[in-house]
């Protein structure tokens with residue numbers, strides 16, 4: 406068997422189904438471009454029938470991200486498959502990924518279909534998809550809880566109908582590694598035409614076993630792993646891409662399999678996904694957590710100083726972390742910033758570089774040393790973002806133990822100078838009320854998060870907010886802002902989210918109802 410493991414990234418589809426995550430078209434495109442740089446084989450860009458926004462995002466990605474297969478998800482229905490094709494057809498290599506559940510639980514309670522009807526629907530769906538493209542993936546949703554003989558019949562029929570990849574999901578994260586490895590081995594032995602298709606696995610993390618189950622499947626012949634960056638996804642998430650990839654790499658002598666991932670892009674991809682989704686990475690997360698390469702105990706530090714491999718099975722450079730960490734300061738010129746940005750993996754337009762340089766200079770006036778993390782925070786929060794309809798021009802706060810917190814703000818918006826003042830329960834509340842008054846967009850603040858980008862008293866504070874506009878279709882918007890002043894960062898974060906609301910209204914991206922039995 407070929408020793409290649411294909412990496413199918415579903416960050417933009419299953420990952421985007423994480424509670425509270427909602428990315429706009431531009432953010433999805435930025436992530437897709439980065440996934441292409443990372444070297445994933447297939448990008449599942451979305452579920453085109455789910456909403457107009459999803460459709461547009463998949464279509465955009467298919468049109469602009471080249472050199473990688475772009476997949477669109479579709480239930481086993483003509484309407485879904487037609488819509489998926491309409492979106493992915495612009496891709497260099499387009500894949501339709503169609504699915505239907507095969508477990509009795511799903512058949513009885515969700516689909517209200519018999520096994521024979523499901524089998525027929527699966528075959529019909531694959532045949533319809535094959536009329537559009539030669540690259541068709543079929544997934545048997547909830548495969549692990551399906552009756553094995555029936556599952557094998559469905560897989561065999563799907564391959565006969567033209568499926569080129571068959572995916573075996575553990576949809577509810579119920580499997581354990583020994584079982585799941587055996588499950589894949591049995592399928593490979595019992596399905597007579599299995600060598601005509603790629604065998605894929607898709608594991609959820611409800612018991613914290615998604616990566617272990619995926620690896621057990623690979624050890625038993627799976628050729629494709631479906632995963633997400635940082636393991637984000639429905640409920641407890643999906644198998645984490647960086648963990649699967651680094652396990653296969655670090656334990657190559659054991660697995661004897663390889664991927665096409667450019668490992669040095671892992672850290673940057675992880676940061677980008679965390680920033681754009683607002684899903685923070687736990688410090689002890691394997692591979693990309695803040696502590697993943699930190700040695701705290703004296704014995705460990707001593708060992709690593711003497712010989713790194715005493716306590717390190719991987720090193721941070723492998724995943725692109727801190728390759729140089731050059732410190733920049735207020736005397737650094739445009740050229741140095743541009744070079745550093747390229748080294749960090751940002752390929753910006755001339756205008757974006759100018760903006761990044763301007764923001765860098767602003768920061769350098771307040772902060773002596775600017776590290777890679779600061780530069781990345783500037784670019785991701787202030788440069789690669791939606792057009793700024795409203796920009797913060799001036800902010801004055803009056804607050805203390807015996808005064809009513811009051812904020813006076815001046816924004817520029819649509820060529821006008823706009824000013825307002827408001828009182829609030831605290832300075833941040835006062836700022837947000839003043840912004841609401843100016844923009845006329847009233848919102849409920851669902852999340853407010855503040856963290857320091859680097860250490861030190863002059864550290865850059867990064868604020869993340871999630872807002873729900875009081876009128877609209879219950880879609881939430883994430884905003885981020887950075888500054889050495891946390892109140893300014895708070896104002897910028899809120900404005901960033903409001904600008905996204907305005908952008909989405911302008912783009913006509915109001916979502917349609919999601920499908921009732923969406924996955």
Ligand code: KIV
Pocket residue numbers: 419504544545546547572574575576577607609924
């Ligand atoms: O978890 C699941 O079963 C899925 C399928 C659509 C592949 O996401």
Ligand code: ZN
Pocket residue numbers: 419574576607609639
């Ligand atoms: Zn899934």
